[in-house]
Amino acid sequence: MKRVFDHIDFTIVGHLQSILESEGIRTEIRNEGASRAAGELPISEVYPELWVLDNADEARAKAIIRDYRQAAAETPVSPDWTCPVCKEHVEGVFSECWNCGTPAPTRPDL
Ligand SMILES: [Zn+2]
Known part of the structure; x- marks a missing residue:
């Protein structure tokens, strides 16, 4: 082992x-x-x-x-994003809002 x-x-x-x-x-x-x-x-x-x-x-x-x-x-690091629903700041590594669960908006550069 x-x-x-x-x-x-x-x-x-x-x-x-x-x-x-x-x-x-x-x-x-x-x-x-x-x-x-x-x-x-x-x-x-x-x-x-x-x-x-x-x-x-x-x-x-x-x-x-x-x-x-x-x-x-x-691989480029995902940029941070702002939740469109609750306006929370979300780190790029998360694919959904940690606060309300809204999925990340589609990023045109991906
Ligand atoms: Zn949210």
Whole structure:
């Protein structure tokens, strides 16, 4: 077993797991619940971790993760937006208003 990745955001760890599994690499996630308390600082420095079961897959898994992270870094960050319903300021990473649940308006540049 080799740990190949960890991140505070379980969504990212889970996404990378499905990418590795689709490449035929068997994986396991540890500390799955570590980031579940949304909006709260984690009690400890324990992040969800992605492990490969077979040590022989470590290098390939890391290469896949690196490529994925690189591609993600090159994707432009979504701009913040203003909710058309309640006029709340919403960060670009959210696809709906955190205050009233209205979906983000369609962005002409996407
Ligand atoms: Zn709103």
